Amino acid sequence: MTRSSTAAAAILSAWAAWGGAAGAEELRVGVAAEPVAIDPHFFRTGPNMSLRENISDALVYNNQVTGEVEPRLAARWQVEDVRWRFELNPEARFADGEAVSAADVIYSLCRVRNVPDSPGTFLSFIETIAAVEPEGEDALTIVTKGPDPVLLESLSTIGIVQAPMDAPLTYDEADCGTDDWLSTQAFNDGSLEAGIGPYRVTSYRRGIETGLERNESYYGPAPHYERVILRAIPENGARIAALLSGGVDVIDAVPVNAIDQIYQNEKLALISAPASRLIFFAFDQEGEPSPKIAGTDGKNPLKDVRVRKALNLAVDRAQLVSTTMEGIAEEARGIVMGTVFGAHPDLAPIPHDPEQAKALLAEAGYPDGFSLTISSPSDRYRNDTEVAQAVTQMLAGIGLDVSLETYPQSVYFDRASNYEYSMYLGGAGADTGEGLSQLLNLIHTRDTERGLGGANRGRYSSEKVDALLQEALVTLDAETRRGLLQEAQAIVYEDYGYMPLYHEVAVWAARADVHFEPNAGQLNILYTARPAE
């Protein structure tokens, strides 16, 4: 079983071709959230991962538009069962002219576990790695604990930094025999480079802006813009104003209520890509009685598939998408979004059928409904409160006595983890850019020891689903794995294990004369930006 890299090689040459003439202009980007560090391993959070993609290349790039894994620091690779052999690109050089070596890769993988004081590490992306064997300077073999079909996607999130020592460390799951972990501070103040990337950071003024400059010795195609400024503008209105007034050229995370205004402005363009994040309601399928349900004599009606189906049928997804989300979302059927690996293309849309829903409730023994409080965060997802309000109305439409409670995210997820909700709004994306991680996170039986079902706080559980996902975890053949993922989703669909609402659409807005490429991972890819033709 080998995963060929010929496609990857073809992409590499195409990628090298369009580099073309590089200009000298500056691109100013207004970002909703600023990176909290330049250090590529410090904090697993969207803005940091987004910056990392531009300044610190990983071994590979996970192109979430084409669904292909492309070469970066690794020029080519091959896999045999648990052994992945990577050949490094000899042209890829750090700022001091040293080519990237196996020692740098091993050091970086070790540092993920040992990065000092991290408030959130990238640990889960390297957990399947058992050993790393250097093979000379410019090749290495990564040995996984079992077959790991998503190793490449996982590795695509780990930026490679320059090791402070020459000899390669011996990889282990502790400190790799050293305590020389470069400090985050040194990356932030510019005394250390974040790695090899199309851009390098020239200034980092926290809470204000991050300045980037084109890396002139980059091994790949040169980015068009010589300088990029990332300006932190968390307030939605202020971000839009900055774009309208010409203070910035591009903004990310365009709020729903500004879509119309930008659409009608011919000097501006909306740029969007379907994002992998599913927005859903999860049902408490464990608690008895369930904490936010009353009027059922202590029973938890959500354990009954008929009730879950009734709730699903009560929701008018088309209206939710067109009205509440102003069209900036895609109705969900399965868990995995259409263009992501593992999506199930044949699931029928869940109809909006309040009459059948009422009948199902009666059949399940609740002809007069019951009273239910649903929970939603107020500041986590785009329009989360509005969506929850709309769903509250729709559920009231089938005779339930529904109310809504909302919390800021600083409180919300803690309570969700303590199982304080009966039906709660959540979101989960395909972090690695393919469906398996999302499914393990959402529909695998919750097992905190093994880190499975991490977002499955309603505790949906099905032995069949677990078995299929476990098998997919060790299946390297892509088509077989795709089949397993689809089968697992079909079961959840039949079980009405979740109430999937929609997949988010990531939206940027830019001046009409700027070409900016969107992606499903909601990252800001700066190096492909260029003037529009």
Place this chain on the structure above:
Amino acid sequence: MLLFALRRALQALGGLLALTLLVFVGVWMIGNPADALISPDASMAEREAAIRALGLDQPLWRQYLDFLGGLLQGDFGSSFVYREPVTAILASRLGASLELAFAAFVIAVGVSIPLGLYAGLRPEARLSRAAMGLSLLGVSIPQFWQGMVLIILFGIWLAILPVGGRGETATFLGITSSLFTLDGLMHLLLPALNMALLKMSLLMRVTRAAVMEVKSLDYVRFARAKGVRPHRIVTRHILGNILLPVLTVLGIEIGNLVAYAVITETVFSWPGLGRLLISSIQVLDRPVIIAYLCFTALLFILLNLIVDILYTVVDPRVRDALHAGGAK
């Protein structure tokens, strides 16, 4: 006098301690900061690593004692998010807040005291009526909305002023500030105006009321009857006596300008303390919240002290009372 100051200092210290305890317990009751920080998709191992790294695996009393221990050495701890000393983070934001407060203060005082004085002396004049009408508007418009209107008006329609950020800074006499560059001043104008409008209205009304009260007092009438020139009546007799209420309001308002510019800083993406506070509360960054609140408490204590001292300078009655008290 010394005893008085000492007692005040001790009270302040007690207040600060109570404040830190309150924040500790408050944040603890709200939830686990680790959950607000890490990705909702993070694994259990990652969550535990984060909790350990932040020191949240210790019992609360232990965390609090550790905090107090650090405090004795002047260490407020490190931010949960940035993992850097909070004092350094606060210091890096203070400059932006101070210059915004300063600019707003200059605008507010520069406009409101003369206008208030005029309105108090000539309440029937057309300008006075207009000013009072506008000031009513100024105190009742929400700052957030007003900021947006300023942005739309000057930043988008007229397109003459930048709408967000701090602009260029320059260093002069060891102070780095955007007050020293044209670009910086352009960036400063709108947010400063936004903050000044409310203070302006308030100060103008206070000044006017004080003037109207003072000008009908006997000694002013007497001075006028005596034939003292109107100019001297205003500068010497009226202005001197309205200083007391104006000073009291000013003291509080300066504190508000520095510490609670949250709304303006949010609307104009001004990188000051207010924005830091908001983003820290969102992720329960406890060390930053505590350090910030202690800083504001100290600021207000200090300002009150300065106002008290100024009282004695400005008002001979207060000075005499203190002396009399001290003589007993």
